[in-house]
Amino acid sequence: MGTSVTPSQLRADIYRLIDAVLETGEPLVIERKGRTLRLVPDHGEGKLSRLRPQPEVIVGDPEDLVEIDWMADWDPDRALNP
Template identity: 40%
Template sequence: MQLIKPTALRENIYKILDGVIKTGNPQYIERKGHVIKIEASKQPSKLERLTPHNAIVGNPDDLISIKLEQ
C-alpha cells in the first residue's frame, strides 16, 4: 500500500485517477492521520438494475387461447 500526500494528489490528480481506472488498483491518500481510499467501481447497466416482476395474474396458458370479440 503506497500512501501519497494531498499535495501530490493535487499535483497529479488526473494522472492518479486515470491510473486507478486503468489498473483497477486503489490509491491511498493520507490526511491528518486518516487514510482515504480512491477505488474504481463499475456501475451496473440499466438492464442489470431492473427488478423482475410477476405481471401475469392467473394461468399463463390461458393467454395462448385468447379470443378477441368484436
C-alpha cells in the same frame, strides 16, 4: 492496498493518478492527518443484477415442497417411460 499519496502529491498529479486508478483498478490511498481516504473505480452493477427472471423457478422454503400433493400431476406411464 494500492498506491498511497499525500493531498499535496494528489494535487500536483491528480489527472495521472485518477487515470492510473481507472486503468489498473487499484485503489489510490490518500493519507491526511493520520486518516485515509480511498479513491476506487466504480465497477458498475454486480453480476447478480444481470440475472433474468426465471418464472419456472420455485422461490421459497424447500420444506414447502414436501407438503405438496403431486398425485394429480403424476402419470405412472410417463414415470416409467419418460
